[in-house]
Amino acid sequence: MPDTSTQLSIQELLYPDLPCFGCGQGNDKGLRLTSYPLGGAAADGVTASFMPWPEHDNGLGYLNGGIIGTVLDCHSAAAVMLEAERRGWPPLPGADLSYVTAGLDVRYLRPAPLHDPVELFAVVTAADEPQMTVDVELRFDGKVRARATALWKRWRPRT
DSSP, X not given: OOOOSSSOOHHHHHOTTOOOTTTOTTOTTSOOOOEEEOSSSGGXXXXXEEOOOGGGBOSSSBBOHHXXXXXXXXXXXXXXXXXXXXXXXXXXXXXXXXXXXXXXXEEEOSOOBSSSOEEEEEEEEEEETTEEEEEEEEEETTEEEEEEEEEEEEOOOOO
């Protein structure tokens, strides 16, 4: 994981006031996920660490699947927004973001801990102006606990 002590996250840099529950820095009651680029190229991916809260219990002492889905979705958003920024694809007139989630196919592979930080990794696997695809994983103790493929479409506001 990169040194994040002096670096702004992708969320803080590209959409600092967004009120999204998962990644919005403008939501004091949200998860406020912070993601960081790996390496120098967009293809290197993005990473994050997330510390679950006790309220994220699935009832059996593990991380709730809905919270897992949320952080996978929001972490993939960071990869997409960074890719859009690097390619010069800003939000279209009337849109708050360049892209929105069009699909999220989540696979839960093994339980994720509730009392330890988990790591997230996402990489854009296909990108063109109308849509992007991202592979994203939640890892703990060197093992993938959940993985998803996220489909993002260009946000084209309707009038």
